[in-house]
Amino acid sequence: MWIYIGKRLIASVPILLGLSVIVFAMMALIPGDPATAILGSYATPENVARLNSQLGLDKPLVEQYFIWLGKLFHGDMGRSYALNRPVADEVFERFGATLILAGASLILCSIFGLIAGIAAAVRQFGWTDRVVTFLVLIGISTPSFWLGLLLIMLFAVELQWLPASGMYAIYGGGGPLDLLAHLAMPAVTLAVVATAVIARLTRAAMLEVLRQDYIRTARAKGVSERRVIYRHAFKAALVSIIPVIGIQAGFVLGGAVYIETVFQWPGIGRMLVNAISTRDLLLVQGGVLVVAASYVFFNLLADVAQTIVDPRLR
Amino acid sequence: MVALPVSGKKANDRGGRPSPFKLLIANRLSAAGLLLLGIIVALALLTPILPLPDPDITDPAQRLLRPGVDGHLLGTDHLGRDLLSRLLWGTRVSIVVGVSATLIAAIVGSLIGLTAGYAGGRSDNVLMRGIDLVMAFPYILLALGIVAVLGPGLLNALYAISIVNIPFFARNIRGMTLGLSRREFVDAARLSGASHPVILFGDVLPNVLPTIVVTMSTTVGWMILETAGLSFLGLGAQPPQADLGSMLGEGRKLLFTAPHVSVIPGVMIFVLVMSINLVGDGIRDVLDPRLKSGALAAPGAATTVKREAVPEKPATDAVLSVTDLRTQFQTGSRVYKAVGGVDLDLAPGERVGLVGESGSGKSVTALSLLRLVPTPPGTITAGRVVIGGEDQLAASVDKLRRLRGGKVAYVFQDPLTTLHPLFTVGQQIVEAVQAHQPLSRREAEAQAIELLERVQIPSAKARYNAYPHELSGGMRQRVCIAMALANDPELIIADEPTTALDVTVQAQVLKLMRGLSEQQGSAVLFITHDFGVVSELCDRVAVMYAGRIVEIGPTEAVLDAPAHPYTRKLIDCVPVLGEPDRRLDAIEGLPPPVDRLPTGCAFAERCPIVEPRCREGDIALDPLSDDRSVRCIKPYRMAS
Numbered sequence: 001m002w003i004y005i006g007k008r009l010i011a012s013v014p015i016l017l018g019l020s021v022i023v024f025a026m027m028a029l030i031p032g033d034p035a036t037a038i039l040g041s042y043a044t045p046e047n048v049a050r051l052n053s054q055l056g057l058d059k060p061l062v063e064q065y066f067i068w069l070g071k072l073f074h075g076d077m078g079r080s081y082a083l084n085r086p087v088a089d090e091v092f093e094r095f096g097a098t099l100i101l102a103g104a105s106l107i108l109c110s111i112f113g114l115i116a117g118i119a120a121a122v123r124q125f126g127w128t129d130r131v132v133t134f135l136v137l138i139g140i141s142t143p144s145f146w147l148g149l150l151l152i153m154l155f156a157v158e159l160q161w162l163p164a165s166g167m168y169a170i171y172g173g174g175g176p177l178d179l180l181a182h183l184a185m186p187a188v189t190l191a192v193v194a195t196a197v198i199a200r201l202t203r204a205a206m207l208e209v210l211r212q213d214y215i216r217t218a219r220a221k222g223v224s225e226r227r228v229i230y231r232h233a234f235k236a237a238l239v240s241i242i243p244v245i246g247i248q249a250g251f252v253l254g255g256a257v258y259i260e261t262v263f264q265w266p267g268i269g270r271m272l273v274n275a276i277s278t279r280d281l282l283l284v285q286g287g288v289l290v291v292a293a294s295y296v297f298f299n300l301l302a303d304v305a306q307t308i309v310d311p312r313l314r
Numbered sequence: 315m316v317a318l319p320v321s322g323k324k325a326n327d328r329g330g331r332p333s334p335f336k337l338l339i340a341n342r343l344s345a346a347g348l349l350l351l352g353i354i355v356a357l358a359l360l361t362p363i364l365p366l367p368d369p370d371i372t373d374p375a376q377r378l379l380r381p382g383v384d385g386h387l388l389g390t391d392h393l394g395r396d397l398l399s400r401l402l403w404g405t406r407v408s409i410v411v412g413v414s415a416t417l418i419a420a421i422v423g424s425l426i427g428l429t430a431g432y433a434g435g436r437s438d439n440v441l442m443r444g445i446d447l448v449m450a451f452p453y454i455l456l457a458l459g460i461v462a463v464l465g466p467g468l469l470n471a472l473y474a475i476s477i478v479n480i481p482f483f484a485r486n487i488r489g490m491t492l493g494l495s496r497r498e499f500v501d502a503a504r505l506s507g508a509s510h511p512v513i514l515f516g517d518v519l520p521n522v523l524p525t526i527v528v529t530m531s532t533t534v535g536w537m538i539l540e541t542a543g544l545s546f547l548g549l550g551a552q553p554p555q556a557d558l559g560s561m562l563g564e565g566r567k568l569l570f571t572a573p574h575v576s577v578i579p580g581v582m583i584f585v586l587v588m589s590i591n592l593v594g595d596g597i598r599d600v601l602d603p604r605l606k607s608g609a610l611a612a613p614g615a616a617t618t619v620k621r622e623a624v625p626e627k628p629a630t631d632a633v634l635s636v637t638d639l640r641t642q643f644q645t646g647s648r649v650y651k652a653v654g655g656v657d658l659d660l661a662p663g664e665r666v667g668l669v670g671e672s673g674s675g676k677s678v679t680a681l682s683l684l685r686l687v688p689t690p691p692g693t694i695t696a697g698r699v700v701i702g703g704e705d706q707l708a709a710s711v712d713k714l715r716r717l718r719g720g721k722v723a724y725v726f727q728d729p730l731t732t733l734h735p736l737f738t739v740g741q742q743i744v745e746a747v748q749a750h751q752p753l754s755r756r757e758a759e760a761q762a763i764e765l766l767e768r769v770q771i772p773s774a775k776a777r778y779n780a781y782p783h784e785l786s787g788g789m790r791q792r793v794c795i796a797m798a799l800a801n802d803p804e805l806i807i808a809d810e811p812t813t814a815l816d817v818t819v820q821a822q823v824l825k826l827m828r829g830l831s832e833q834q835g836s837a838v839l840f841i842t843h844d845f846g847v848v849s850e851l852c853d854r855v856a857v858m859y860a861g862r863i864v865e866i867g868p869t870e871a872v873l874d875a876p877a878h879p880y881t882r883k884l885i886d887c888v889p890v891l892g893e894p895d896r897r898l899d900a901i902e903g904l905p906p907p908v909d910r911l912p913t914g915c916a917f918a919e920r921c922p923i924v925e926p927r928c929r930e931g932d933i934a935l936d937p938l939s940d941d942r943s944v945r946c947i948k949p950y951r952m953a954s
Binding site: 015018019022023026027029030121122124125137138140141142143144145146149150152153157206207210211212213214215216217218219220221222223224225227228232235236239250251253254255257258261262272273275276277281284288291292295296299309310311312 | 443446447450451452453454455456458459460461462463466535539542543546547548549559562566569570573576577580583584587588591592611612613615684686688711715716717718719720723724726728731732733734735736737745746749750781783794797798800
């Protein structure tokens with residue numbers, strides 16, 4: 001088991017390196033001269049050249065990459081010119097907020113997706129099944145950013161139960177309850193599509209497993225139907241459900257971009273959208289890299305969880 | 315996804331497969347989706363000739379009108395532009411962008427997949443590692459990164475969404491191509507000297523096309539949603555151009571004053587994407603029926619019993635008494651009568667073999683006894699199964715549960731698929747013990763180890779913690795037997811327990827079962843197609859054909875002098891050691907299909923001594939002597 005986790009950890013190093021190459025290449029591909037962008041179009045050629053050499057941009061690309069990678073290991077992602085602060089500070093501060101939002105969503109979609117999927121499979125062709133199937137269809141077809149707006153209109157404007165935006169109240173805010181009130185709508189909105197996907201897959205996986213010979217064996221030895229469903233069938237179905245939950249982690253991290261914009265959540269997604277608009281490319285680079293790296297980590301967790309469930313993979 | 319079973323089955327019943335389009339329409343939800351999508355697309359196509367105001371003409375005096383006011387059916391936005399007109403023009407843009415993105419992703423992705431799958435080796439490795447790398451990014455984040463590089467704009471958003479979706483196509487198509495390029499027809503094309511592109515596009519591509527279409531139809535709605543999302547963020551369509559996403563984005567600023575400006579385009583995106591998803595699911599079900607979820611009916615806890623006739627309760631002290639048992643399977647309008655009236659009694663401690671070809675109904679008989687036949691499609695339609703003095707076909711599920719694995723235990727055919735792969739064999743035996751005995755975990759564990767020892771598994775304590783895949787086939791079957799013995803059953807129903815095993819292992823397992831049954835006094839109903847096995851183990855043998863018993867009697871008597879022509883043919887099929895010259899008669903012909911049984915004797919078609927009256931009426935299982943019965947009007951007598 002530990003050997004497997006070790007192997008899996010080592011295997012994710014090339015993926016991380018690949019990610020860093022792509023992210024670096026992205027920025028290198030951008031047409032135009034960063035120094036000109038920083039200094040403005042009225043800068044003298046001498047000044048541009050001096051800044052270019054200061055930034056190391058006159059060196060060959062491969063060398064630039066390794067210098068950049070070396071700095072990355074020391075937590076140096078450069079400096080955001082628009083915000084005038086180190087990229088790393090900004091990125092990690094924002095990433096914390098995104099993790100809270102994405103984590104809450106991931107918990108919600110796992111719980112409700114699994115429950116709905118199991119309920120539908122157990123009562124296949126029954127009313128529960130039809131209702132779940134219908135809700136899944138609605139869920140995967142709903143634009144989450146639009147759903148967010150509808151929820152704001154209902155719960156913040158009409159009913160005034162929940163705050164419309166932000167992470168904490170501006171006056172007298174703070175504390176876990178305040179956070180929870182602000183978190184409720186964005187987390188639910190972000191979870192809707194992922195819940196639908198997990199429910200759909202759980203249903204399919206359960207139906208597939210319930211037809212297997214070993215389920216008949218369990219029934220033949222007199223195991224209660226509850227235990228057949230929740231122990232025998234669900235454990236076997238988990239093997240194919242876990243990777244999908246891993247994929248949903250990436251989906252939720254990415255989808256946070258919309259939700260953070262709609263609900264003014266101070267996370268990394270909103271930061272990225274602003275940074276793209278202001279052409280603050282180092283900030284985009286740092287943000288994309290951190291989120292992508294965290295997704296690699298989530299996938300690693302999913303792989304390990306799958307191995308714990310399925311001894312055949314060890 | 316939503317496979318309507320009724321309509322789907324109707325389509326399957328027709329002799330020839332109906333056209334894909336008809337199948338699609340037969341699915342009510344897909345038909346509704348198609349209708350909805352058709353209306354939206356028609357409106358989008360007709361937009362330029364509809365009598366609508368120019369979508370870009372501003373009229374500040376008319377700004378933020380509510381829907382229905384002054385000839386503006388859906389109202390106006392913050393610049394006084396007509397929302398209906400903007401909505402339809404925006405829908406046009408969104409559909410075009412979504413479909414284009416899908417096409418680009420499909421073409422590029424499929425080319426990568428085809429190349430990687432066909433070339434294999436290093437090219438495959440390099441291409442697929444690249445794809446893996448793209449997939450290592452969270453989906454939308456990568457699209458954002460690409461837009462950051464290319465700069466905001468509708469065309470750039472389209473490229474970003476296409477690139478992000480390339481991996482789905484590349485992976486699916488590669489998998490298919492990999493399988494196909496090892497197939498004979500590709501080899502044949504190669505040998506005939508066709509060039510690689512000709513083979514790839516002439517022979518392989520047509521075969522993967524359905525997969526490409528399925529992947530497209532299930533991702534296009536998604537891509538429309540994602541491009542709308544980028545526009546919503548202000549990274550897609552730039553003013554004055556508008557798609558549904560950017561309309562929603564602009565409307566968001568007026569959420570509190572004029573909600574209709576953002577609600578309306580949102581509804582349009584939702585309806586458009588939902589109709590596309592409905593159609594996409596329908597297309598997937600038609601082109602790739604294996605994925606159709608409705609086809610996978612999951613069996614319930616016990617077979618449904620719908621008896622038209624319940625026979626008299628027999629007065630017997632038998633462990634098992636079966637009277638006129640009938641089980642059928644219904645798929646569509648076809649009814650397969652797998653078991654067509656079986657009568658069978660087992661005395662305490664008696665071992666009876668139930669023999670027949672595959673499809674004769676012997677396994678279904680075995681499973682019907684404790685209602686383990688999967689419903690749907692199976693139903694028990696008649697008969698009585700008396701175990702422990704009670705009719706089990708009338709018992710509650712909970713009563714059945716207590717009987718299963720308690721008084722009556724099963725051993726199934728393939729121990730690899732019948733043991734749960736994710737639990738240790740010890741856990742599985744403990745579960746069998748605890749399902750019927752109120753023992754603590756520790757006591758149950760001790761009993762499980764004892765059981766493993768009883769079925770002669772060496773170093774039982776160590777094997778307790780083994781998973782099924784870590785054991786050999788013979789060991790696994792021993793575990794299954796141990797599990798069956800857990801609660802000292804009066805009756806063991808063994809459904810071809812040795813068929814999946816090597817010959818030497820078969821002999822060991824048989825010896826073990828014989829020893830255990832003698833030692834414990836359990837009755838055994840042994841289902842097999844092998845007369846050799848029967849002669850090793852059984853006191854009596856019953857021969858099944860087309861769902862009914864055709865001959866029953868003491869094993870030796872039946873083997874020495876089979877009375878039914880079928881039994882004789884079946885025994886002639888068994889090779890005998892030391893008689894290599896003996897002709898192995900395969901029985902000519904096939905058993906009759908059990909959904910179209912002939913009147914009279916079911917074996918008539920293949921019988922060497924058939925007469926016209928064999929086909930006239932039902933033939934009863936008549937006694938031949940005091941312990942033998944046969945279902946034949948002119949059975950072979952001892953002398954013959």
